[in-house]
Amino acid sequence: MVPRFRGRNIETGEWVYGHLFYFNDGRHFISPKGTDVVGGYGGAPAKYRLENLVCFEIVPETVGQSTGLKDLKGVEIFEGDIIVWEYSEKPQEVFWDNSICGFSTKHYHLWRTVKKVKVIGNIYENPELLEQANEN
Structure with missing residues:
Protein backbone atom coordinates (compact mmCIF):
# COMPACT_ATOMS: atom_id res chain seq x y z
CA MET A 1 0.00 0.00 0.00
CA THR A 62 0.54 20.73 7.77
CA VAL A 63 1.70 17.34 6.47
CA GLY A 64 -0.32 14.46 7.86
CA GLN A 65 -0.40 10.80 6.90
CA SER A 66 -3.65 8.92 6.44
CA THR A 67 -4.32 6.37 9.16
CA GLY A 68 -5.90 4.13 6.53
CA LEU A 69 -9.10 4.24 8.63
CA LYS A 70 -12.43 5.99 8.22
CA ASP A 71 -14.72 7.39 10.88
CA LEU A 72 -18.32 6.35 11.47
CA LYS A 73 -19.45 8.60 8.60
CA GLY A 74 -16.84 7.27 6.16
CA VAL A 75 -14.48 10.27 6.44
CA GLU A 76 -10.80 9.35 6.03
CA ILE A 77 -8.84 9.97 9.26
CA PHE A 78 -5.47 11.74 9.02
CA GLU A 79 -2.73 12.53 11.47
CA GLY A 80 -3.59 15.97 12.88
CA ASP A 81 -7.36 15.41 12.76
CA ILE A 82 -9.46 16.13 15.82
CA ILE A 83 -11.93 13.40 16.67
CA VAL A 84 -14.54 12.61 19.30
CA TRP A 85 -15.80 9.21 20.40
CA GLU A 86 -19.55 8.64 20.30
CA TYR A 87 -19.63 8.14 24.08
CA SER A 88 -17.40 11.14 24.92
CA GLU A 89 -17.57 14.66 23.56
CA LYS A 90 -13.97 15.47 24.57
CA PRO A 91 -12.04 16.25 21.35
CA GLN A 92 -8.68 14.54 20.88
CA GLU A 93 -5.87 14.88 18.34
CA VAL A 94 -4.82 11.93 16.17
CA PHE A 95 -1.02 11.41 16.13
CA TRP A 96 1.60 8.78 15.31
CA ASP A 97 2.59 6.85 18.45
CA ASN A 98 6.05 5.25 18.19
CA SER A 99 5.44 3.12 21.29
CA ILE A 100 2.72 1.15 19.49
CA CYS A 101 3.87 1.78 15.91
CA GLY A 102 0.45 3.12 15.04
CA PHE A 103 -1.95 6.03 15.22
CA SER A 104 -3.36 7.00 18.57
CA THR A 105 -4.87 9.79 20.66
CA LYS A 106 -3.98 10.88 24.17
CA HIS A 107 -6.32 8.31 25.74
CA TYR A 108 -7.00 5.61 23.14
CA HIS A 109 -5.34 3.61 20.38
CA LEU A 110 -7.28 4.60 17.29
CA TRP A 111 -7.47 1.20 15.62
CA ARG A 112 -9.44 -0.34 18.50
CA THR A 113 -12.47 1.92 18.33
CA VAL A 114 -12.45 3.51 14.90
CA LYS A 115 -16.11 2.70 14.17
CA LYS A 116 -17.06 4.82 17.18
CA VAL A 117 -15.22 8.03 16.27
CA LYS A 118 -16.15 11.11 14.28
CA VAL A 119 -13.76 13.63 12.69
CA ILE A 120 -14.82 17.13 13.81
CA GLY A 121 -11.89 19.17 12.48
CA ASN A 122 -8.10 19.35 12.49
CA ILE A 123 -5.36 21.07 14.46
CA TYR A 124 -4.61 23.54 11.66
CA GLU A 125 -8.08 24.93 10.99
CA ASN A 126 -9.76 24.26 14.35
CA PRO A 127 -7.16 24.47 17.17
CA GLU A 128 -9.78 26.02 19.44
CA LEU A 129 -11.50 22.60 19.66
CA LEU A 130 -8.51 21.23 21.59
CA GLU A 131 -8.07 24.42 23.62
CA GLN A 132 -11.67 24.17 24.85
CA ALA A 133 -11.17 20.49 25.72
CA ASN A 134 -8.04 21.31 27.73
CA GLU A 135 -9.86 24.02 29.70
CA ASN A 136 -12.41 21.51 31.03
Missing part, protein backbone atom coordinates in the same frame (compact mmCIF):
# COMPACT_ATOMS: atom_id res chain seq x y z
CA VAL A 2 1.31 3.42 -0.96
CA PRO A 3 0.95 5.84 1.97
CA ARG A 4 -1.47 8.71 1.39
CA PHE A 5 -0.75 12.17 2.77
CA ARG A 6 -2.38 15.57 2.93
CA GLY A 7 -1.04 19.08 3.27
CA ARG A 8 -2.14 22.65 2.63
CA ASN A 9 -1.20 24.18 -0.70
CA ILE A 10 1.35 26.93 -0.02
CA GLU A 11 -0.34 29.29 -2.51
CA THR A 12 -4.07 28.66 -2.07
CA GLY A 13 -4.38 27.15 1.40
CA GLU A 14 -6.49 24.34 -0.09
CA TRP A 15 -5.89 20.77 1.12
CA VAL A 16 -4.03 18.53 -1.33
CA TYR A 17 -4.10 14.72 -1.00
CA GLY A 18 -1.73 12.17 -2.49
CA HIS A 19 1.90 11.12 -2.53
CA LEU A 20 4.38 13.15 -0.44
CA PHE A 21 7.94 13.98 -1.39
CA TYR A 22 10.35 16.65 -0.27
CA PHE A 23 13.77 18.10 -0.95
CA ASN A 24 16.76 18.77 1.30
CA ASP A 25 16.09 22.51 1.07
CA GLY A 26 12.88 22.02 3.09
CA ARG A 27 10.32 22.25 0.28
CA HIS A 28 7.49 19.68 0.47
CA PHE A 29 5.24 18.60 -2.40
CA ILE A 30 2.21 16.38 -2.87
CA SER A 31 1.33 14.72 -6.14
CA PRO A 32 -2.43 14.10 -6.20
CA LYS A 33 -2.19 11.17 -8.60
CA GLY A 34 0.27 9.33 -6.34
CA THR A 35 1.67 7.39 -9.28
CA ASP A 36 3.58 10.30 -10.77
CA VAL A 37 6.44 9.75 -8.37
CA VAL A 38 8.33 6.47 -8.44
CA GLY A 39 10.58 5.43 -5.57
CA GLY A 40 11.71 7.35 -2.50
CA TYR A 41 9.52 8.29 0.39
CA GLY A 42 10.39 10.99 2.87
CA GLY A 43 13.25 12.59 1.00
CA ALA A 44 14.84 9.40 -0.34
CA PRO A 45 15.95 9.57 -3.97
CA ALA A 46 13.10 9.30 -6.44
CA LYS A 47 12.78 9.17 -10.21
CA TYR A 48 10.27 11.52 -11.78
CA ARG A 49 8.32 11.13 -15.01
CA LEU A 50 8.33 14.85 -15.58
CA GLU A 51 5.94 14.83 -18.50
CA ASN A 52 3.20 13.46 -16.19
CA LEU A 53 4.20 15.11 -12.93
CA VAL A 54 1.47 17.17 -11.33
CA CYS A 55 2.38 18.39 -7.87
CA PHE A 56 1.73 21.20 -5.44
CA GLU A 57 4.08 22.74 -2.92
CA ILE A 58 2.61 22.44 0.56
CA VAL A 59 3.19 24.00 3.97
CA PRO A 60 5.52 21.45 5.69
CA GLU A 61 3.91 21.88 9.14
Whole structure:
Protein backbone atom coordinates (compact mmCIF):
# COMPACT_ATOMS: atom_id res chain seq x y z
CA MET A 1 0.00 0.00 0.00
CA VAL A 2 1.31 3.42 -0.96
CA PRO A 3 0.95 5.84 1.97
CA ARG A 4 -1.47 8.71 1.39
CA PHE A 5 -0.75 12.17 2.77
CA ARG A 6 -2.38 15.57 2.93
CA GLY A 7 -1.04 19.08 3.27
CA ARG A 8 -2.14 22.65 2.63
CA ASN A 9 -1.20 24.18 -0.70
CA ILE A 10 1.35 26.93 -0.02
CA GLU A 11 -0.34 29.29 -2.51
CA THR A 12 -4.07 28.66 -2.07
CA GLY A 13 -4.38 27.15 1.40
CA GLU A 14 -6.49 24.34 -0.09
CA TRP A 15 -5.89 20.77 1.12
CA VAL A 16 -4.03 18.53 -1.33
CA TYR A 17 -4.10 14.72 -1.00
CA GLY A 18 -1.73 12.17 -2.49
CA HIS A 19 1.90 11.12 -2.53
CA LEU A 20 4.38 13.15 -0.44
CA PHE A 21 7.94 13.98 -1.39
CA TYR A 22 10.35 16.65 -0.27
CA PHE A 23 13.77 18.10 -0.95
CA ASN A 24 16.76 18.77 1.30
CA ASP A 25 16.09 22.51 1.07
CA GLY A 26 12.88 22.02 3.09
CA ARG A 27 10.32 22.25 0.28
CA HIS A 28 7.49 19.68 0.47
CA PHE A 29 5.24 18.60 -2.40
CA ILE A 30 2.21 16.38 -2.87
CA SER A 31 1.33 14.72 -6.14
CA PRO A 32 -2.43 14.10 -6.20
CA LYS A 33 -2.19 11.17 -8.60
CA GLY A 34 0.27 9.33 -6.34
CA THR A 35 1.67 7.39 -9.28
CA ASP A 36 3.58 10.30 -10.77
CA VAL A 37 6.44 9.75 -8.37
CA VAL A 38 8.33 6.47 -8.44
CA GLY A 39 10.58 5.43 -5.57
CA GLY A 40 11.71 7.35 -2.50
CA TYR A 41 9.52 8.29 0.39
CA GLY A 42 10.39 10.99 2.87
CA GLY A 43 13.25 12.59 1.00
CA ALA A 44 14.84 9.40 -0.34
CA PRO A 45 15.95 9.57 -3.97
CA ALA A 46 13.10 9.30 -6.44
CA LYS A 47 12.78 9.17 -10.21
CA TYR A 48 10.27 11.52 -11.78
CA ARG A 49 8.32 11.13 -15.01
CA LEU A 50 8.33 14.85 -15.58
CA GLU A 51 5.94 14.83 -18.50
CA ASN A 52 3.20 13.46 -16.19
CA LEU A 53 4.20 15.11 -12.93
CA VAL A 54 1.47 17.17 -11.33
CA CYS A 55 2.38 18.39 -7.87
CA PHE A 56 1.73 21.20 -5.44
CA GLU A 57 4.08 22.74 -2.92
CA ILE A 58 2.61 22.44 0.56
CA VAL A 59 3.19 24.00 3.97
CA PRO A 60 5.52 21.45 5.69
CA GLU A 61 3.91 21.88 9.14
CA THR A 62 0.54 20.73 7.77
CA VAL A 63 1.70 17.34 6.47
CA GLY A 64 -0.32 14.46 7.86
CA GLN A 65 -0.40 10.80 6.90
CA SER A 66 -3.65 8.92 6.44
CA THR A 67 -4.32 6.37 9.16
CA GLY A 68 -5.90 4.13 6.53
CA LEU A 69 -9.10 4.24 8.63
CA LYS A 70 -12.43 5.99 8.22
CA ASP A 71 -14.72 7.39 10.88
CA LEU A 72 -18.32 6.35 11.47
CA LYS A 73 -19.45 8.60 8.60
CA GLY A 74 -16.84 7.27 6.16
CA VAL A 75 -14.48 10.27 6.44
CA GLU A 76 -10.80 9.35 6.03
CA ILE A 77 -8.84 9.97 9.26
CA PHE A 78 -5.47 11.74 9.02
CA GLU A 79 -2.73 12.53 11.47
CA GLY A 80 -3.59 15.97 12.88
CA ASP A 81 -7.36 15.41 12.76
CA ILE A 82 -9.46 16.13 15.82
CA ILE A 83 -11.93 13.40 16.67
CA VAL A 84 -14.54 12.61 19.30
CA TRP A 85 -15.80 9.21 20.40
CA GLU A 86 -19.55 8.64 20.30
CA TYR A 87 -19.63 8.14 24.08
CA SER A 88 -17.40 11.14 24.92
CA GLU A 89 -17.57 14.66 23.56
CA LYS A 90 -13.97 15.47 24.57
CA PRO A 91 -12.04 16.25 21.35
CA GLN A 92 -8.68 14.54 20.88
CA GLU A 93 -5.87 14.88 18.34
CA VAL A 94 -4.82 11.93 16.17
CA PHE A 95 -1.02 11.41 16.13
CA TRP A 96 1.60 8.78 15.31
CA ASP A 97 2.59 6.85 18.45
CA ASN A 98 6.05 5.25 18.19
CA SER A 99 5.44 3.12 21.29
CA ILE A 100 2.72 1.15 19.49
CA CYS A 101 3.87 1.78 15.91
CA GLY A 102 0.45 3.12 15.04
CA PHE A 103 -1.95 6.03 15.22
CA SER A 104 -3.36 7.00 18.57
CA THR A 105 -4.87 9.79 20.66
CA LYS A 106 -3.98 10.88 24.17
CA HIS A 107 -6.32 8.31 25.74
CA TYR A 108 -7.00 5.61 23.14
CA HIS A 109 -5.34 3.61 20.38
CA LEU A 110 -7.28 4.60 17.29
CA TRP A 111 -7.47 1.20 15.62
CA ARG A 112 -9.44 -0.34 18.50
CA THR A 113 -12.47 1.92 18.33
CA VAL A 114 -12.45 3.51 14.90
CA LYS A 115 -16.11 2.70 14.17
CA LYS A 116 -17.06 4.82 17.18
CA VAL A 117 -15.22 8.03 16.27
CA LYS A 118 -16.15 11.11 14.28
CA VAL A 119 -13.76 13.63 12.69
CA ILE A 120 -14.82 17.13 13.81
CA GLY A 121 -11.89 19.17 12.48
CA ASN A 122 -8.10 19.35 12.49
CA ILE A 123 -5.36 21.07 14.46
CA TYR A 124 -4.61 23.54 11.66
CA GLU A 125 -8.08 24.93 10.99
CA ASN A 126 -9.76 24.26 14.35
CA PRO A 127 -7.16 24.47 17.17
CA GLU A 128 -9.78 26.02 19.44
CA LEU A 129 -11.50 22.60 19.66
CA LEU A 130 -8.51 21.23 21.59
CA GLU A 131 -8.07 24.42 23.62
CA GLN A 132 -11.67 24.17 24.85
CA ALA A 133 -11.17 20.49 25.72
CA ASN A 134 -8.04 21.31 27.73
CA GLU A 135 -9.86 24.02 29.70
CA ASN A 136 -12.41 21.51 31.03
